[in-house]
Amino acid sequence: MVEQSPALKSCIEYTEENHFPLENIPFGAFHNDKVNAVHCCTRIGDFVIDLAVLEEAKLFDGALFSALGKQVFSSKNLNDFMALGKDYRIEARQSLQAMFAEGSDKVSAEVRENAFFPVDKVKMAMPVFIRDYTDFYSSKNHAFNIGCMVRGPDNAIQPNWHHLPVGYHGRASSVVLDGTPIRRPKGQVSADKVKPTFSDCKRMDFELEMATYLTKANDLGHPVKVNEAKDHIFGFGLLNDWSARDLQVWEYVPLGPFTAKNFASSVSPWVITPEALAPFKTALPEQDPPVLPYLQDKDLSSYDLPLQVLIKSKDMTEPHLIATSNMKYLYFSVSQTIAHHSVTGCNMEVGDCLGTGTISGKEKHEFGSMFELCWGGKEVIKLPNGEERKWLQDGDSVILRGICKGNGYTIGFGDCEGTIIEALPDSHFE
Numbered sequence: 001m002v003e004q005s006p007a008l009k010s011c012i013e014y015t016e017e018n019h020f021p022l023e024n025i026p027f028g029a030f031h032n033d034k035v036n037a038v039h040c041c042t043r044i045g046d047f048v049i050d051l052a053v054l055e056e057a058k059l060f061d062g063a064l065f066s067a068l069g070k071q072v073f074s075s076k077n078l079n080d081f082m083a084l085g086k087d088y089r090i091e092a093r094q095s096l097q098a099m100f101a102e103g104s105d106k107v108s109a110e111v112r113e114n115a116f117f118p119v120d121k122v123k124m125a126m127p128v129f130i131r132d133y134t135d136f137y138s139s140k141n142h143a144f145n146i147g148c149m150v151r152g153p154d155n156a157i158q159p160n161w162h163h164l165p166v167g168y169h170g171r172a173s174s175v176v177l178d179g180t181p182i183r184r185p186k187g188q189v190s191a192d193k194v195k196p197t198f199s200d201c202k203r204m205d206f207e208l209e210m211a212t213y214l215t216k217a218n219d220l221g222h223p224v225k226v227n228e229a230k231d232h233i234f235g236f237g238l239l240n241d242w243s244a245r246d247l248q249v250w251e252y253v254p255l256g257p258f259t260a261k262n263f264a265s266s267v268s269p270w271v272i273t274p275e276a277l278a279p280f281k282t283a284l285p286e287q288d289p290p291v292l293p294y295l296q297d298k299d300l301s302s303y304d305l306p307l308q309v310l311i312k313s314k315d316m317t318e319p320h321l322i323a324t325s326n327m328k329y330l331y332f333s334v335s336q337t338i339a340h341h342s343v344t345g346c347n348m349e350v351g352d353c354l355g356t357g358t359i360s361g362k363e364k365h366e367f368g369s370m371f372e373l374c375w376g377g378k379e380v381i382k383l384p385n386g387e388e389r390k391w392l393q394d395g396d397s398v399i400l401r402g403i404c405k406g407n408g409y410t411i412g413f414g415d416c417e418g419t420i421i422e423a424l425p426d427s428h429f430e
Contacts, residue, residue, distance in 0.1 A: 005279075007408030009102035014045030019403065019412025021045070022100060023279075025093045026270035026413075027235065029077050029125040034114065038076035038125045043270065044100055048122045051092075053115035059099055059106060062091040077129045078271065082215045082234045083350045089215070089234065093275055124269035126177050127237070128213050128351050133175055133265070134341060135209070135241055135355035136167040140331040142360040142368060149376045162289055165332040165340045167357075170241070171262040175353065178269050178416045182242055184394060184423040185263040190250040200423035203245035203377065204392040207358040208309050208368035208400055210327055211239035211267055212334050213351065220347040226297050226339035232348065233334065235271035238307075238400045238416035239355050242266070245371055245391070265355070268400070268416040276411055280304045280404045282328050294343055297335050303327045307359065307402050309368070314395030316385050323373060325359045325366045327402075394422045 008022040020026065020043045030041045030048055039052040051073035054060065064087060072080040081088070099106045107115075137143055140157070143166075147156030160166070176182075184204060188196040215234030218224050224232055241261065248260030282304045290296070305327035310319035334354070342348055358368040367373045370391055373381055380388040392398065400416040 005407065007406070008097065010044060010100050011102050011104055012045045012047060012100055016408055017410055018045055019410050019414070021409040021411075022097050023406060023409050024272065024276050024411050025096050026272050026276070027078055027081070028127040028270045030117070031123045031125060032117070037074070040073040040075060040078055040081060042096060043119065046119050048117045048119050050115045050117070053111060054099070054107070057108075057111050059111070060092060060095050062095050064088050064091045065095070076125065077351075078127050078234075079129050079351045082128070082213070085216060086231055089273060090275060093273060124177065126267075127269060127271050128353070130172045130175050130353045131349045131351050133170040133172040133353045133355070134167050135170045135261070135265075135357060136165050136332070136337050137161075137357040138165055138330045138332040138337060139357055139359045139368070141329060141362055141366075142358040142372065145360060145367065145372045149371070162287070163291060164295070165337045167337065167341065168256050168261075170265065170355070172353070174262055175265045175267060176418075178266060178414065178418070180264075180266065180418060181421045182264045182266070182418045183421055185244050185247065185259070186423050186429065187244065187247040187259045188250055189246045193250065196250060198426075198429070199246075201244035201247055202391065204420060205243040205245050205370045206309065206392065206398045207241040207243055208307055208323065208325055208360075209239040209241055209358060210305075210356045210402075211237040212337075212354045212356075213237070213271055214338075214348055214354070215350060217349050218342055218347055221345040223294075223342040223345055224338050224348065226295055226335050227299070229335035229338040230274070230299070232338055233274055235273045236277065236413075237271050238268035238402055238413050240266040240398060240400055240416055240418060241355055241358075242418070243369070243371075264418070266416055266418040267353075268413045270414045272411065272413055277303045277305065277404070279406055280411075284328070284330060284333055287331070291336070295336050295339060297333050297339075299335070300333050302330050302333060303404075305402050305404055307368075307400065310399040310401070311381075311383070311389070311392075312397040312399065313383060313385070313387055313393070315387065316383065319397070319399050320384050322381055323365060323367055325361050325368050327356075327359060329359050329361045329366070330356060392420050394420050396420050
């Protein structure tokens with residue numbers, strides 16, 4: 001990792017354990033009830049701060065924003081701001097750190113009164129309008145585990161896997177914000193893999209992933225070069241790509257996931273920038289065999305970002321930790337997924353979301369799905385109140401967290417939580 005500087009000091013009080021210090025400066029969107037509108041925001045300590053109020057007061061006084069000639073933070077999502085590009089994001093972040101540094105008097109009492117909201121009093125909104133969503137399969141440990149269960153250990157990794165980031169086009173319209181209930185899906189299943197029946201999903205699963213949001217488009221027919229791909233990244237969030245495993249096993253031959261994946265994917269409310277995560281940057285292992293030249297990333301890296309999965313049944317008062325993982329367990333870098341996605345000339349757009357795929361470590365407690373943790377339903381997870389799980393039940397809440405410990409500060413993403421609610425009755429489909 002990069003050597004870390006001492007913690008910054010802020011005029012806003014928070015503890016070292018707070019996930020939103022000056023080093024973070026996340027971006028999101030929230031409902032401002034004072035003006036009955038959704039605005040872009042950041043968070044410092046336990047306050048959500050309306051960026052539109054700061055913008056109206058002309059507190060973004062760097063060279064780029066001073067010459068911009070328009071306002072972007074009164075929008076209901078981050079897309080207009082994202083479209084400005086990397087340099088504007090960096091300047092906005094630096095301006096916010098200066099505004100709220102210890103001893104700063106740049107923000108008047110009137111502006112603070114209109115811009116500051118206690119975090120427990122606000123309702124967050126989708127941070128990004130996601131035009132397209134693609135999910136990858138970038139963790140070798142996860143691919144090996146799934147392959148062992150499906151094909152056996154001698155044929156766990158398919159021949160193409162080491163040569164390209166495998167992915168599929170997901171459904172952007174069903175990407176939902178943290179806290180949105182997840183309806184148990186129904187669809188076709190087949191016990192004998194020959195004849196189908198119609199059933200609610202019996203093998204409901206989560207997938208621990210990271211989301212990448214793009215800040216820069218490429219023209220149709222002009223791929224993104226792998227060593228320029230980082231300039232296309234606005235930031236990262238937590239992603240739970242819910243999976244209906246019994247629907248998936250019937251439908252995935254020969255074209256892959258469809259209804260088993262399209263019913264919901266949950267994201268965290270805050271987008272964390274590459275600048276906030278820079279101190280936690282870490283090299284990825286050398287890829288063997290070597291990939292083709294268009295995928296050769298000179299900065300093959302990820303982040304040392306510890307991840308957690310917690311589950312809380314409807315009869316539990318506190319969530320229970322069932323798995324830990326880390327973003328550094330990826331095999332393919334995010335830059336490689338962008339380069340491969342666009343290699344045919346596919347035009348990526350501002351606000352596009354790319355999922356890493358399930359991130360699993362080598363140890364069992366590091367597995368990023370129920371499929372792996374319960375080894376296809378052969379084993380059980382024991383909860384502290386005596387309940388057992390092989391798959392998720394109605395009323396179960398799954399909570400994803402990502403937390404980095406810096407030099408005297410902590411960087412967090414906010415929870416990514418979803419609760420399973422019962423399937424619709426069969427009469428609904430008649």
